[in-house]
Amino acid sequence: MQKVVENVKDTSLGVMAVQERLYAQRDEAYKEFQSKLVPNISPDVILGVRTEPLRQLAKELFGTPEAEEFLRQLPHSFYEENLLHFFLIALIREPSACIERIEAFLPYVDCWPVCDQATPKCFRKNHSLILPYIKRWIESEHIYTARFGIRMLMNEFLGDDFREEYLDWVASKTGDAYYLRMMVAWYFATALAKQYDKSVVYLEKHRLDAWTHRKAIQKAVESFRVSEEHKTYLRTLRSH
Secondary structure, eight states: OHHHHHHOSOOOHHHHHHHHHHHHTOOHHHHHHHHHHOTTSOGGGOOOOOHHHHHHHHHHHTTSHHHHHHHHOOSOSSHHHHHHHHHHHHTOOSHHHHHHHHHHHGGGOOSHHHHHSOOOGGGGGOHHHHHHHHHHHHHOSSHHHHHHHHHHHHHHSSSTTOOTHHHHHHHTOOSSOHHHHHHHHHHHHHHHHHSHHHHHHHHHTTOSOHHHHHHHHHHHHHOTTSOHHHHHHHHTTOOO
16 A cells, blocks of 8 residues: 555545545556557556446445545545546535536646546436536636537537527637547537537638648548548548
8 A cells, every 4th residue: 555655745645545545456567558548647546446436436436424524635646546536526416515516626637538538417407507617617728628628519509498598608618628629529429419400500611720621531531420422522522
C-alpha cells in the first residue's frame, strides 16, 4: 500500500478507505492501456481500475456517509477517484443537488474519460432547469467544462426540445484545444443524424473551422444513423 500513501493528499479515513478499495482492484495491464488513452495526465495517477468495478463501487457507496465525505474532498489524488466522483454525482436524483455537485467538480476535470462517462439521469425530465447551466458550461474557458456542456446539449437537446440556436452555441466554440474541437465535431455529427436540415447548413456555410468541419463529416459518414443519401451529399462538402 506504499504507493497509495505516497500519493494521498488527504488522510481522512473515508477517503483512505475508498482509495484502498480502488487500489485492491488495480490492473497493471489496464493501467498501461488507459495511460495511452489519456496522454495528457501522468501515468502515476492512474491505478488501472476498470470502468464496471468503478460503477459498481459508486452504487455501493451512494448515499453513505463515506460517499458524502469523499465528494467533499477535492482535488482527488487519482484518475479513478475522479471517475468514481462523477459516477456518484450521476446517481443523484434531485436535479438541483446534482447540478450543485457538478458545478463544484467540473473545475477539477482534467481529461476526456472523466468528462464523458457520466450522464445524470435526472437531467432527462428537467430540461428547463438544466438548460441555463448547459449554456454557461459551454461558454466556459475551461476545456472540459465546455466539453461536458456540449455533450449534455447533444444528449438532451437534439430531440423534441431542439432549437436552432443551440447549433450556434456549439459553433461559437473556437480554438486549438483538441478535446474541445473533437467534441464540437461529435456534436455536429450527431446533429446531422437527428436534425439534418438545420445542421447541414453550418457545413454548407463553413461555420466551423476546417479541421472540425472535416472531422464532423467524417464522423457523420461513419455513423449508421445518417442516411446513405445524406452521406453522399456530405462527402461533397469535405473541402473547406
